[in-house]
Amino acid sequence: MDFFAGSRLRIFLRYVGRVMRRSCSPVVIVLALAIFGISGCATTTEVGQANFDTTAPTVFIAGSSRGLGLEFARQYAARGWNVIATARRPEASEGLQALVTEHPNVVLDIMDVTKQADVERVAARFSGQPIDVLINSAGIWGDLQAQTFGTLDYDAYQWIYEVNALGPLRVTEALIENVKASEQKKVITLGGGMGTRRTVEQAPGGHYWYRMSRAANLISMAIVQRENKKQGIIIGIISPGKVDTRMLADSGWPAHFKKLSAKDSAGYVIEQIAQLTPEKGGELINYDGNVIGW
Numbered sequence: 097m098d099f100f101a102g103s104r105l106r107i108f109l110r111y112v113g114r115v116m117r118r119s120c121s122p123v124v125i126v127l128a129l130a131i132f133g134i135s136g137c138a139t140t141t142e143v144g145q146a147n148f149d150t151t152a153p154t155v156f157i158a159g160s161s162r163g164l165g166l167e168f169a170r171q172y173a174a175r176g177w178n179v180i181a182t183a184r185r186p187e188a189s190e191g192l193q194a195l196v197t198e199h200p201n202v203v204l205d206i207m208d209v210t211k212q213a214d215v216e217r218v219a220a221r222f223s224g225q226p227i228d229v230l231i232n233s234a235g236i237w238g239d240l241q242a243q244t245f246g247t248l249d250y251d252a253y254q255w256i257y258e259v260n261a262l263g264p265l266r267v268t269e270a271l272i273e274n275v276k277a278s279e280q281k282k283v284i285t286l287g288g289g290m291g292t293r294r295t296v297e298q299a300p301g302g303h304y305w306y307r308m309s310r311a312a313n314l315i316s317m318a319i320v321q322r323e324n325k326k327q328g329i330i331i332g333i334i335s336p337g338k339v340d341t342r343m344l345a346d347s348g349w350p351a352h353f354k355k356l357s358a359k360d361s362a363g364y365v366i367e368q369i370a371q372l373t374p375e376k377g378g379e380l381i382n383y384d385g386n387v388i389g390w
């Protein structure tokens with residue numbers, strides 16, 4: 097087949113595929129079946145550059161460039177979910193770039209959780225798209241010296257609070273209608289253990305800014321849960337354990353101490369998300385399923 101004939105065939109096939117996805121028109125299907133022997137009607141719809149399966153659930157991840165966020169994107173994509181993976185610089189994440197090449201049901205977008213304009217633009221782009229699981233995975237630990245009593249840097253707190261406390265609230269507020277429109281209606285925040293009264297007794301001191309930001313995150317998510325319970329929203333606050341990511345290294349966790357791989361932890365958290373029931377909404381749940389009082 098010469099080049100031009102090959103190109104024309106490719107363009108025609110692409111056109112047939114697009115029309116089938118959009119309309120599932122019987123005429124087009126019969127035509128396609130007759131000409132190419134294609135069976136069945138694709139149940140996909142175009143979302144940005146991705147082909148979302150309208151019969152599959154959808155996950156939205158804030159902060160998916162690396163660590164746990166990237167693992168969630170990988171594992172949900174492998175399970176056949178539609179994945180909206182957002183990051184400050186998705187183009188710089190090799191993991192995300194590989195994922196979007198491998199999976200037609202993954203779409204990437206730029207979103208800094210501290211930027212209202214980013215969040216609003218993304219919410220507008222995906223307006224009307226049901227989101228079954230919204231995962232707030234963006235987070236930072238921050239400089240240790242700046243959050244040690246005696247050398248507290250009060251300006252440093254602002255940024256940590258913006259990312260860890262305001263970020264999940266901002267993203268959740270912007271996308272709550274998408275979550276309400278879904279079947280599962282789950283909003284997940286990662287971590288929280290360091291923001292509890294318990295850890296004041298159990299953990300050594302320090303880490304003021306991270307712990308204060310997580311305490312604020314806990315209380316804000318509990319309020320969101322209270323306000324949206326009647327609409328079926330379930331807020332899952334899930335502690336992923338000590339996970340081998342940049343954040344754990346930033347926290348000063350000794351390299352030889354026990355930790356989970358991001359792959360294993362994400363798998364456990366996904367299991368907890370699957371088992372979330374309204375009764376667990378607003379509770380802090382460990383990755384192994386235990387509820388942690390706060």
Ligand SMILES: NC(=O)c1ccc[n+]([C@@H]2O[C@H](COP(=O)([O-])OP(=O)(O)OC[C@H]3O[C@@H](n4cnc5c(N)ncnc54)[C@H](OP(=O)(O)O)[C@@H]3O)[C@@H](O)[C@H]2O)c1
Nearest residue numbers: 159161162163164184208209234235286287338339341343
């Ligand atoms: N690792 C643990 O042991 C542990 C324990 C408890 C809770 N957590 C929580 O788990 C979540 C994921 O952390 P991780 O362990 O996977 O850490 P990580 O590997 O350091 O990943 C942090 C992620 O957050 C993103 N991020 C940071 N600031 C952002 C912003 N302003 N807007 C959007 N994204 C932003 C980073 O993106 P960039 O590439 O753009 O920086 C990165 O993708 C965090 O919320 C953390 O608090 C982790």
